[in-house]
Amino acid sequence: MRIAFEGVSFSYVDPVHQEKRRKRARRRREAGVIEQPTSLAEHGRPAWGSDPEGTWALCDVTFSLEPGEFLGLAGHTGSGKSTLVQLINGLLRPTFGTVLVDGRDLADGKVAAAVRGKIGLVFQYPENQLFAPTVAEDVAFGPRNLGLSDDAVATRVREALRSVHLDPDEVGEKSPFELSGGQQRRVAFAGVLAMEPEVLVLDEPIAGLDPVAKEEFLQLIAELHSRGIAIVMVSHNMDDLARLAERIVVLNNGRVFALGTPVEVFARGDELRSVGLDVPQAQKLACELRECGFDLPRALYDTATLATDLAPQLSRRTKNALPGAGADAALPAPAGHAACASPAASAAPGDATPLAADSKEAGRA
Numbered sequence: 001m002r003i004a005f006e007g008v009s010f011s012y013v014d015p016v017h018q019e020k021r022r023k024r025a026r027r028r029r030e031a032g033v034i035e036q037p038t039s040l041a042e043h044g045r046p047a048w049g050s051d052p053e054g055t056w057a058l059c060d061v062t063f064s065l066e067p068g069e070f071l072g073l074a075g076h077t078g079s080g081k082s083t084l085v086q087l088i089n090g091l092l093r094p095t096f097g098t099v100l101v102d103g104r105d106l107a108d109g110k111v112a113a114a115v116r117g118k119i120g121l122v123f124q125y126p127e128n129q130l131f132a133p134t135v136a137e138d139v140a141f142g143p144r145n146l147g148l149s150d151d152a153v154a155t156r157v158r159e160a161l162r163s164v165h166l167d168p169d170e171v172g173e174k175s176p177f178e179l180s181g182g183q184q185r186r187v188a189f190a191g192v193l194a195m196e197p198e199v200l201v202l203d204e205p206i207a208g209l210d211p212v213a214k215e216e217f218l219q220l221i222a223e224l225h226s227r228g229i230a231i232v233m234v235s236h237n238m239d240d241l242a243r244l245a246e247r248i249v250v251l252n253n254g255r256v257f258a259l260g261t262p263v264e265v266f267a268r269g270d271e272l273r274s275v276g277l278d279v280p281q282a283q284k285l286a287c288e289l290r291e292c293g294f295d296l297p298r299a300l301y302d303t304a305t306l307a308t309d310l311a312p313q314l315s316r317r318t319k320n321a322l323p324g325a326g327a328d329a330a331l332p333a334p335a336g337h338a339a340c341a342s343p344a345a346s347a348a349p350g351d352a353t354p355l356a357a358d359s360k361e362a363g364r365a
């Protein structure tokens with residue numbers, strides 16, 4: 001499934017104006033008027049932020065999510081990320097512009113109905129939306145609404161629970177509220193996976209978890225991606241995005257500020273800092289270590305890859321520093337990399353963490 005945003009702008013107007021606009025659009029569609037993608041500027045609407053009727057949350061956003069891709073979505077608070085993810089699965093409709101799913105306009109009710117369930121949205125703190133008396137019933141809610149038979153629903157529930165590493169025999173009949181916070185979030189994930197989505201949209205999926213549970217969830221997300229599910233992950237954590245995403249969209253004040261591979265996006269460190277974002281911590285540390293003479297050739301580092309490249313050099317340096325090390329065992333000359341300023345310049349094919357690399361390769365298989 002390919003999802004394309006074409007010149008999408010969105011304003012949170014008051015409900016009366018929103019309803020009038022919807023009715024007008026429906027009448028135009030019924031009269032056979034084909035809407036062309038339009039930009040905010042073409043409509044001659046008030047400038048950003050000056051519309052007395054509402055808040056422009058997105059402005060002329062154009063990008064596409066390719067089938068099976070892992071797309072990261074970053075931006076400071078209020079930049080429009082949550083609005084964008086709600087437009088991806090048709091919960092909101094663009095004020096201007098178009099969201100196309102495999103070339104068909106998502107604003108069309110029939111198209112929205114056809115793709116419903118194929119684009120799974122996991123909100124922030126999804127465990128707050130668990131409601132059923134048992135885990136199995138909670139996960140069954142979506143597939144049952146699709147009108148599937150009891151057997152088919154039961155199969156989906158078991159598979160979805162296994163996908164999130166929960167044993168259906170152990171937890172199926174428990175109340176979700178007997179489980180730990182991390183397990184509850186897994187149950188909420190399972191409820192979305194039971195719909196067998198082609199695209200999974202995750203809004204800050206690891207917010208509020210402890211470090212171990214965070215790592216387990218990131219592994220889980222990488223696993224889902226490796227099965228061919230396209231992922232859109234909203235995150236404030238640049239290390240996580242650098243590690244997992246194939247491309248990253250950075251939003252600033254509702255506009256696309258940067259779009260590219262992690263190497264391309266994080267090469268613009270100064271610009272990112274100017275809009276309240278940063279490069280991954282490990283990347284920053286790698287830059288400083290290069291200046292101290294360490295040979296760190298990768299364009300993009302995360303903690304795991306930095307440790308892998310650094311360990312042998314540190315061990316050599318430690319041995320050389322021990323008393324009795326001869327003059328010929330002196331430290332190697334500084335490698336002299338200047339990749340801090342332009343890491344893209346030293347990009348090497350296949351540079352990625354083992355986790356990201358595995359998931360990407362499997363996802364393409």
Ligand SMILES: Nc1ncnc2c1ncn2[C@@H]1O[C@H](COP(=O)(O)OP(=O)(O)OP(=O)(O)O)[C@@H](O)[C@H]1O
Pocket residue numbers: 012055056057075076077078079080081082083084
């Ligand atoms: N229901 C709403 N009504 C009016 N304005 C809204 C509404 N929801 C969001 N906004 C505004 O739209 C803009 C974009 O908000 P959005 O929630 O999409 O940003 P975000 O990047 O997801 O922020 P955060 O990281 O804090 O979740 C902000 O100015 C916000 O105040």
